[in-house]
Structure formats: structure tokens, C-alpha cells
Amino acid sequence: MLRFSGKTVIITGSGGSIGRAACLRFAREGATIIGCDIDPVRAEETELQVRAAGGEIHSLQPCDLTDPHSADQLIAFALTKVEKVDVLYNNAALAHFAWFADMTFDMFSQTLRDELDLVFHLCKAIWPQFITQGHGVIVNTASVSGMIGYEVVPGLAHATAKSGILGMTRHLAMEGAKNNIRVNAISPGLIRTNQSEALLADPQWAERMQAKVMLPRLGNPEDVAGAAAFLASDDASWITGTNLIVDGGTTAW
Numbered sequence: 001m002l003r004f005s006g007k008t009v010i011i012t013g014s015g016g017s018i019g020r021a022a023c024l025r026f027a028r029e030g031a032t033i034i035g036c037d038i039d040p041v042r043a044e045e046t047e048l049q050v051r052a053a054g055g056e057i058h059s060l061q062p063c064d065l066t067d068p069h070s071a072d073q074l075i076a077f078a079l080t081k082v083e084k085v086d087v088l089y090n091n092a093a094l095a096h097f098a099w100f101a102d103m104t105f106d107m108f109s110q111t112l113r114d115e116l117d118l119v120f121h122l123c124k125a126i127w128p129q130f131i132t133q134g135h136g137v138i139v140n141t142a143s144v145s146g147m148i149g150y151e152v153v154p155g156l157a158h159a160t161a162k163s164g165i166l167g168m169t170r171h172l173a174m175e176g177a178k179n180n181i182r183v184n185a186i187s188p189g190l191i192r193t194n195q196s197e198a199l200l201a202d203p204q205w206a207e208r209m210q211a212k213v214m215l216p217r218l219g220n221p222e223d224v225a226g227a228a229a230f231l232a233s234d235d236a237s238w239i240t241g242t243n244l245i246v247d248g249g250t251t252a253w
């Protein structure tokens with residue numbers, strides 16, 4: 001079933017683990033992908049993989065979404081390639097970890113810039129287009145860290161940013177509803193990705209994190225990509241303002 005045939009999906013952080021899996025997933029379901037990443041090498045590799053799989057992708061890199069001008073440029077770039085944008089999947093983010101006692105205000109602010117502000121900038125950039133079109137879907141990436149504290153994760157700033165994503169999502173959903181704009185969040189639990197790889201190399205840390213997961217494995221990027229595709233599709237046409245938790249049961253016990 002090609003749920004995204006004739007549709008365009010912007011996926012940020014397309015060079016990353018979940019971003020790449022999402023590009024491949026949405027393209028397989030018929031979407032034209034607009035990718036972007038601050039890392040040009042990884043983003044180009046995603047372009048190659050999507051095209052090799054028979055998909056259509058246009059990608060802008062390097063593109064630093066913490067700069068509002070870059071967010072505007074990404075939307076302008078998309079509209080040189082396609083006539084409309086149906087879905088914005090805000091996946092890109094960069095977390096900075098430290099325990100509160102060691103965290104400087106600079107680190108805290110940097111985390112908000114790299115995980116929260118960039119979502120604001122791109123939502124702001126696409127909003128007028130969605131209003132003009134009379135439809136649009138946004139999928140934001142939060143985290144279970146925005147809902148619970150992990151004893152072994154020094155994630156105060158990360159948790160603050162990701163719970164900010166949940167608040168922003170609810171509010172955008174409320175403001176967008178009258179214009180047929182749906183906005184939802186995904187909260188992944190621990191997923192094996194570039195960002196978690198180094199931490200998972202510590203067996204003690206990995207064991208304690210795995211113990212939090214109900215299902216007998218960690219998540220993989222495809223688990224998150226599948227959930228994003230559901231929320232972005234018409235299968236979710238009466239779902240807005242929600243938070244879809246993709247965590248193997250972590251927050252349920």
C-alpha cells in the first residue's frame with residue numbers, strides 16, 4: 001500500500017540513524033523525500049541509499065536548522081522541487097548530557113537550541129505554506145526522557161527540551177486544527193543509533209537501560225520510522241495533539 005504516493009515529506013536529520021530509516025520507509029511508501037542535515041557526508045549517503053532503493057529524494061546539506069534562515073531556505077528549496085509539502089517530520093536534534101552539578105548555563109542553553117529551537121524554526125517556516133495549502137501534517141520527535149528521568153542518564157537539559165517538544169506539539173495541534181493541520185509527537189525509548197552507540201558500548205550502562213525495557217530487545221531506527229509513517233499517514237487522520245510512545249514498554253511499568 002503506497003500511503004504517500006503523490007506526497008512530499010520533509011525529513012530533518014536525514015543523515016542520522018532514525019532519519020535515514022525514515023527516508024527509506026517513506027520513500028518505499030511512495031513519498032518524495034526532502035532531506036536535510038548539518039552533516040553533508042551522511043546526508044549524501046542517505047540520498048544514495050534512497051535512490052538505490054528506487055525512491056525519490058532531494059536533499060539540502062549542510063543545513064543547520066538552529067539558524068532560522070536555514071529553516072526558511074529548506075522550505076524554499078523544497079518548493080523549487082515540488083508544488084506542495086504534505087508532511088514535516090522534525091527528527092533532527094543533538095543532545096548534550098551532564099549532571100546538573102556539572103551543567104553550565106551555556107550547555108543548558110545549547111541543548112535547548114539544538115533540540116527545541118530548531119523545531120520551532122522549521123514549524124514557523126512551514127506554517128504559512130500549510131495554511132495556504134489548507135492541509136499539513138507535522139510529526140515532532142520528543143523522547144521518553146521528556147516524560148521520565150533515567151537514573152543513569154544525565155539528561156536534565158535533554159529532558160527539558162523534549163518535554164518542551166510535547167508542549168509545543170499540543171499547542172500547534174490546537175492552533176492548526178481549524179486549518180486542517182495535524183501535529184503529533186513521537187517519544188522513542190532507547191534506540192540503537194549513532195547517538196546512543198557510544199553509551200551502549202558500556203555493558204553496565206546498557207544492562208541497566210535494557211532492564212527498563214519490557215520487551216526483550218532495544219528499539220531500532222525502523223521501529224521509530226514505522227510509527228512516524230503511521231502518524232503522518234491518513235491512517236491517523238483523526239489523531240492530533242498526541243504523543244505516541246515507542247519504547248518497548250519502558251514507561252508502562
Ligand SMILES: NC(=O)c1ccc[n+]([C@@H]2O[C@H](COP(=O)([O-])OP(=O)(O)OC[C@H]3O[C@@H](n4cnc5c(N)ncnc54)[C@H](O)[C@@H]3O)[C@@H](O)[C@H]2O)c1
Pocket residue numbers: 012013014015016017018019036037038039042063064065066090091092093094095114118141142143144187188189190191192193194195196
Ligand atoms: N537514539 C535514541 O535512543 C533516541 C531516543 C529518544 C529520542 N531520540 C531522538 O530521535 C531523533 C534522531 O536521533 P538519532 O538517535 O537517530 O541520532 P542521530 O545522531 O543518528 O541523528 C540525528 C541527525 O540530526 C542531525 N542534526 C543534528 N543537529 C542538526 C541541526 N542543527 N541541523 C540539521 N541537522 C542536525 C545530525 O547530524 C544527525 O544526522 C532525535 O530527535 C533524538 O533526540 C533518539
